[in-house]
Amino acid sequence: MIHFIGAGPGAPDLITLRGAELLKQADVVIYAGSLVNPALLDMTKEGCSIYNSAKMTLEEVLEVMVTAEAKGLDTVRLHTGDPCIYGAIREQMDQLDQLGLPYDDTPGVSSFCGAAAALRAEYTLPGVSQSVIISRMAGRTPVPERERIADLARHGASMVLFLSAGMLADLQAELLKGAYTADTPAALVYKATWPEQKTVRCTLGTLAQAGADNGISKTALVLVGDFLDTDYERSKLYDPAFTTEFREGRP
Numbered sequence: 001m002i003h004f005i006g007a008g009p010g011a012p013d014l015i016t017l018r019g020a021e022l023l024k025q026a027d028v029v030i031y032a033g034s035l036v037n038p039a040l041l042d043m044t045k046e047g048c049s050i051y052n053s054a055k056m057t058l059e060e061v062l063e064v065m066v067t068a069e070a071k072g073l074d075t076v077r078l079h080t081g082d083p084c085i086y087g088a089i090r091e092q093m094d095q096l097d098q099l100g101l102p103y104d105d106t107p108g109v110s111s112f113c114g115a116a117a118a119l120r121a122e123y124t125l126p127g128v129s130q131s132v133i134i135s136r137m138a139g140r141t142p143v144p145e146r147e148r149i150a151d152l153a154r155h156g157a158s159m160v161l162f163l164s165a166g167m168l169a170d171l172q173a174e175l176l177k178g179a180y181t182a183d184t185p186a187a188l189v190y191k192a193t194w195p196e197q198k199t200v201r202c203t204l205g206t207l208a209q210a211g212a213d214n215g216i217s218k219t220a221l222v223l224v225g226d227f228l229d230t231d232y233e234r235s236k237l238y239d240p241a242f243t244t245e246f247r248e249g250r251p
């Protein structure tokens with residue numbers, strides 16, 4: 001069996017209980033070495049074969065999986081955060097389907113959740129924004145034209161940008177073409193939940209400068225939107241006058 005597992009954003013104790021259990025039992029682990037905290041590998045049992053996928057091609061990863069499967073071994077494919085976000089798991093799963101090899105997928109805490117926790121922020125404030133847009137700048141991997149940052153930014157919603165910390169000046173310019181202004185609050189979160197985590201609060205107008213001043217150009221998320229600093233309305237759910245399925249409201 002092959003287990004895809006979300007390792008969480010960095011802190012080793014942010015993997016799920018299920019993920020940790022599967023990791024402890026694994027005979028073979030293929031981990032995304034560029035971002036998964038290697039401290040997680042301390043959980044593996046003695047004799048476990050460990051591969052760093054940062055140095056491997058898709059073909060090489062599959063080769064390891066196929067060989068392990070032929071021997072009846074348990075393989076863990078450890079991805080950073082949650083594998084469903086920029087995890088390149090679909091291409092692995094499709095190949096495994098073609099080969100008729102069994103796999104399952106255990107979710108993890110995505111770094112966009114780790115970053116919000118680091119900032120003690122809530123993306124979905126009533127009266128401010130009820131949507132979170134996750135996107136990225138185009139890099140060597142293109143982004144569909146209809147998802148240009150400038151277009152997504154027209155909503156003025158809470159936004160989280162992955163894989164873009166090396167292009168902060170361009171990102172800033174794109175975001176400013178939307179509904180945000182130079183004064184819209186923004187933040188950089190470097191290595192959320194790792195010991196070396198760094199959070200930098202700024203405005204959209206000072207985003208690129210803040211990155212340069214703090215030496216942040218990779219392994220970081222950019223957060224932008226009024227959720228980072230503004231007035232908001234109280235939630236209806238916990239309003240004394242609001243009746244829900246579980247509680248009678250009182251005037």
Ligand code: SAH
Nearest residue numbers: 009081082086110111162163191192220221
């Ligand atoms: N599947 C992962 C994302 C992988 S893409 C997830 O769910 O988080 C890799 C990008 O994620 C990095 O370039 C960076 O933008 C972001 N990232 C991953 N871990 C991070 C962390 N601990 N802190 C800040 N950003 C992180």
